[in-house]
Amino acid sequence: MSSKTVYWWVGTTLLAAAYMAASMVVGGDRRPLLIGRTTDAHHQIEMACETCHAAGPFAGAAAAERALNETCRNCHEAELNAADDSHSRSMFRNPRMAAYWEKLDARLCTSCHAEHRPEITRTGAVTVAMDFCVACHSEDEQDIRLDRPSHAGLGFETCATAGCHNYHDNRALYEEFLVEHAGEPGHKPEPVHGLTARLRLRERPAETALGRDDAVAPAAALADTKVLALWAGSGHAAAGVNCGACHAEKPDAESEPADVAARTGPADVVAHWIEAPSTGACKSCHEPQARTFARGRHGMREHPGIAPPRNPVEGLERIGLSRVTPAIVTDWLADPFPPARMTVGEARLPMRADADARRALDCGACHRPHDVDTARAAVEACVSCHDDSHTRAYAGSPHHRLLQAELAGEAPPGAGVSCVTCHMPGTESRDTITTNHNQNDTLRPYEKMIRSVCLDCHGLEFSLDALADAGLVERNFRGKPKVHIESVEWAVQRSTADGRSGTR
Amino acid sequence: MGRTTLDRRWAQRYPLTWGCRGVAAPNYGFRIVQRSLKMQPRTLMIAAGLAVAAVTAIGAAAQGLPYPKVADMLYRVMSADREVYTRMVVQRLTLEDKVLTASEHFEDEAALPLPAQMFRFGAETVMNNTEEFSYALLSLNPINRTNGPGTELEREGLEFVTENPDENFYGEEELGGKRYFAAVYPDRAIVEACVNCHNNHRDSSRTDLKAGDVMGGVVIRIRID
Numbered sequence: 001m002s003s004k005t006v007y008w009w010v011g012t013t014l015l016a017a018a019y020m021a022a023s024m025v026v027g028g029d030r031r032p033l034l035i036g037r038t039t040d041a042h043h044q045i046e047m048a049c050e051t052c053h054a055a056g057p058f059a060g061a062a063a064a065e066r067a068l069n070e071t072c073r074n075c076h077e078a079e080l081n082a083a084d085d086s087h088s089r090s091m092f093r094n095p096r097m098a099a100y101w102e103k104l105d106a107r108l109c110t111s112c113h114a115e116h117r118p119e120i121t122r123t124g125a126v127t128v129a130m131d132f133c134v135a136c137h138s139e140d141e142q143d144i145r146l147d148r149p150s151h152a153g154l155g156f157e158t159c160a161t162a163g164c165h166n167y168h169d170n171r172a173l174y175e176e177f178l179v180e181h182a183g184e185p186g187h188k189p190e191p192v193h194g195l196t197a198r199l200r201l202r203e204r205p206a207e208t209a210l211g212r213d214d215a216v217a218p219a220a221a222l223a224d225t226k227v228l229a230l231w232a233g234s235g236h237a238a239a240g241v242n243c244g245a246c247h248a249e250k251p252d253a254e255s256e257p258a259d260v261a262a263r264t265g266p267a268d269v270v271a272h273w274i275e276a277p278s279t280g281a282c283k284s285c286h287e288p289q290a291r292t293f294a295r296g297r298h299g300m301r302e303h304p305g306i307a308p309p310r311n312p313v314e315g316l317e318r319i320g321l322s323r324v325t326p327a328i329v330t331d332w333l334a335d336p337f338p339p340a341r342m343t344v345g346e347a348r349l350p351m352r353a354d355a356d357a358r359r360a361l362d363c364g365a366c367h368r369p370h371d372v373d374t375a376r377a378a379v380e381a382c383v384s385c386h387d388d389s390h391t392r393a394y395a396g397s398p399h400h401r402l403l404q405a406e407l408a409g410e411a412p413p414g415a416g417v418s419c420v421t422c423h424m425p426g427t428e429s430r431d432t433i434t435t436n437h438n439q440n441d442t443l444r445p446y447e448k449m450i451r452s453v454c455l456d457c458h459g460l461e462f463s464l465d466a467l468a469d470a471g472l473v474e475r476n477f478r479g480k481p482k483v484h485i486e487s488v489e490w491a492v493q494r495s496t497a498d499g500r501s502g503t504r
Numbered sequence: 505m506g507r508t509t510l511d512r513r514w515a516q517r518y519p520l521t522w523g524c525r526g527v528a529a530p531n532y533g534f535r536i537v538q539r540s541l542k543m544q545p546r547t548l549m550i551a552a553g554l555a556v557a558a559v560t561a562i563g564a565a566a567q568g569l570p571y572p573k574v575a576d577m578l579y580r581v582m583s584a585d586r587e588v589y590t591r592m593v594v595q596r597l598t599l600e601d602k603v604l605t606a607s608e609h610f611e612d613e614a615a616l617p618l619p620a621q622m623f624r625f626g627a628e629t630v631m632n633n634t635e636e637f638s639y640a641l642l643s644l645n646p647i648n649r650t651n652g653p654g655t656e657l658e659r660e661g662l663e664f665v666t667e668n669p670d671e672n673f674y675g676e677e678e679l680g681g682k683r684y685f686a687a688v689y690p691d692r693a694i695v696e697a698c699v700n701c702h703n704n705h706r707d708s709s710r711t712d713l714k715a716g717d718v719m720g721g722v723v724i725r726i727r728i729d
Contacts (some may be wrong), residue, residue: 084611090628094638095725096654098680141649147707176609500706 024057026315027333036116039125040348041297041440047337050307052115065110072109074305075295079441083169083448103135104128112167124444131156133165150490163447163468163485172450172460178491184459190412191402191457195426195433197414202433208240217243218270230370244269246281246369282363288434296438298361301341309335344385352387359385375407378418393476394419400476417457425452446473461488571685572674575724579689582623582639582722590619590694606697618701636727641691643720645710647702651720655679661688662721669718676728684725690718 023030030047038046045051051074055067073080080088091097092106105111114120114127121127134156137144145151159165165173212232215222221243222228231237236245249272274281283290293299300306312333316322345357359365366381367374379400383391394400403416423442426433442449446467454463465481466472472481594616597604607615617625620641627639644662646652653659661673665688673688693699699713713719 088628090631091650093631093635094627094640095635095679095682095684095727096638096640096658096723099654101680141652174609177612494706500704 022333025319027310027312027335029336031337034116037118038115039113039118039121041300042115042125043348044297044301044342044346045306045338047335048307048309050310051305065108069108069110071305072113075300075303076109078295079444080168084171085168086170087167100136104132129157130161132167133159148490148494150486150493163464163483164487166445166447169445169448172447172455173487175491175494178460178488179495181455181460182488182492184461186459186462188457188459192412192414193417193421193425193453193456194414195428196421197412199426199433199435200413204235204238210237210240210242215243216266216269217247218273221247221273227370230368234370234372235374236372241285242269244272245285246277247274248272249274250284279362279364286363289437292434292441293363293437296440298342298365298439299437301338306338309337347385350387351385355385355387374420375418378420379403382419389474390476391419393474393478397476397478422449422453427452461485464488571726571728572687574726575674575685575687576672578637578639578724579687579722582626582724583689585626586619586623587694589622594619595695637725639722639724641720642723643691645702645708646720647705647707657686658688658723661686661723664688665690665721666718673721679725683728685728686726687724689722689724691720691722693717693719 019028020033022028023033030049034046037043052068052071053064054071055064059067087106089107092100097106100106112128112132113125115125117127122130136142137159138156160167171177210232212228214237215228215231231243248269279290290299290302294303312330312335313322315333316325316330339360341360341362343357343361344351344355344359351357366377368376379394383394399417399421402411403418405411406413406416420435423439424436425442427436428434442452447464449467450460450463454467458466462481464485464487465483466477468485469481469483472479472483594606597616598606605613605615606618607613608618608621609615610617610621623641627641631638640651642651642653642658642662644653644659644666653662655677657675657677661675664673665671669690669692672690675686677684677686693702693713693715696715698719699715699717702708702713702719703711
């Protein structure tokens with residue numbers, strides 16, 4: 001090997017090392033460092049490495065793993081708490097559970113959900129073998145077959161896949177719940193989704209409602225009669241929300257403490273007019289919706305737990321090079337990822353070819369800014385992008401026909417079933433009903449949908465069977481379930497076998 | 505429900521990390537004195553005071569109090585809080601005022617959590633915040649199998665307090681590569697509702713429990729190293 005070749009080899013290696021070091025410590029594109037395809041949804045934040053890898057660069061393996069697992073809770077803790085987690089971390093952190101740590105360490109999310117391991121990742125980002133229940137529930141006093149003869153012969157790989165049990169969320173699957181709902185008809189006599197019906201039927205106070213003539217905006221804006229008509233027919237106008245609430249710059253709370261409410265006077269609105277308000281205007285009133293939006297796949301990049309792109313100047317300051325680094329290098333080291341919002345083109349689910357791949361998912365992606373027609377956001381917006389078999393089968397499905405009947409006034413409010421009815425159902429807290437904008441909240445796993453949606457119209461057994469029938473889900477519930485889950489019968493048999501009570 | 509007090513003298517005579525097993529361990533040279541606890545009118549204020557004591561109990565260990573003493577202090581706080589909840593919340597609202605019920609599935613039924621559940625929620629909340637100490641309500645005849653004896657010490661301790669309901673059990677054990685001081689306190693059925701539920705529950709192996717019986721024990725662990 002000639003000395004020239006050696007020089008080239010050494011030089012190239014040093015340059016590559018410098019690039020790697022700069023991208024790790026300071027800023028810049030880190031995609032070459034990605035060690036493996038991330039799981040669905042996490043792929044949106046895979047370049048915000050610090051979101052999960054929170055330990056320092058020289059932390060030991062154990063400390064790094066602890067820090068990594070703590071970060072999971074930044075985004076998933078609320079969901080686990082709401083699920084009444086059947087295998088909570090707090091339960092397994094008690095040292096009396098040490099014998100279980102060696103079987104399956106339930107203190108760590110990463111025991112079952114390893115990241116960057118596409119070759120072993122299954123639905124739900126699960127990366128352990130599907131018979132993981134056997135680790136603890138097959139021997140000694142935890143042997144599930146001790147007092148449940150019905151379970152003899154069942155494979156341990158079927159516990160969490162057959163529609164009977166979930167590792168975290170069993171709110172619709174626990175024994176007493178099954179017994180209580182046993183014998184319900186598949187279709188209830190007057191099927192109506194209760195919270196949806198109440199949302200549709202809510203009354204707005206007539207005295208605060210606004211009309212076209214009440215609009216307060218610059219003359220140029222008022223000249224757009226189409227927009228004006230849309231607004232006048234919207235929920236915003238009905239609720240007394242005038243143009244300035246979104247289009248006028250908000251007063252500064254510190255310098256103008258006397259008037260921090262939305263600007264209302266014509267001169268005030270015109271003077272502070274914003275032609276294209278940001279989504280911040282939406283969030284200022286719709287905070288609960290924004291909070292849940294950031295927990296779902298559409299808006300997760302806005303979640304406060306996600307690390308923002310790195311500031312290269314700060315990175316250079318840490319290593320004492322900020323003053324000697326030319327601006328061109330600082331600019332080159334700016335973090336290009338992740339962008340502020342998810343785009344249609346970044347989706348891993350099938351999307352329509354005619355959907356705008358560059359379309360960012362903000363409030364306006366589903367809601368038109370002036371007509372705020374929630375009926376459009378409930379179906380039309382979804383099907384304008386999603387192109388999987390379940391979505392394609394919706395048109396003409398029994399649920400869709402019910403929605404058409406409701407919109408035509410031939411069925412009562414809440415009888416129709418739109419995409420939002422099942423995937424973004426309303427939640428009630430302190431007499432306020434809010435649409436859950438985390439579109440994934442009822443999907444991890446499917447059984448989470450049972451209590452919040454299915455049981456309003458269907459019996460529990462029918463619901464369990466329908467959700468366990470993958471083909472039926474794909475056909476958007478055209479037809480009857482061809483799968484039968486026996487858990488309700490088994491629970492009833494056990495509850496009546498010895499005449500003793502359950503846990504009530 | 506009982507309250508255990510320890511003679512101050514042994515706390516001064518014996519080193520911090522020594523385990524002790526009630527009166528059955530004469531080498532340690534001290535006795536455990538069991539006294540009955542009567543409900544006082546200002547129980548809530550006392551409970552609040554004890555809660556403050558719990559916060560400082562672990563700190564007390566660091567300042568030189570022996571582990572049994574610290575465990576006893578923790579136990580008194582837990583025991584008082586549980587008794588207050590049982591008598592002043594659950595009993596009052598379910599049996600006297602009859603405006604609510606108490607149920608394991610309290611969220612589904614808009615009911616009160618059972619006292620044993622409140623105890624467990626407290627234990628799990630502690631585990632979310634510290635690994636310095638832990639506690640659990642266990643039994644040789646649990647409804648939920650997870651609450652049965654899980655270690656040799658737990659079995660030995662639960663058997664000891666069942667056979668010696670006026671005494672406590674102390675010891676040390678290694679779990680997950682770390683050493684712990686452990687104390688087991690007898691847990692009695694303080695109201696009829698406890699035995700009724702346990703006797704009638706299909707997952708319970710006992711049907712003959714009576715009010716006042718030792719149904720299990722509270723196990724408190726404090727990390728030594």
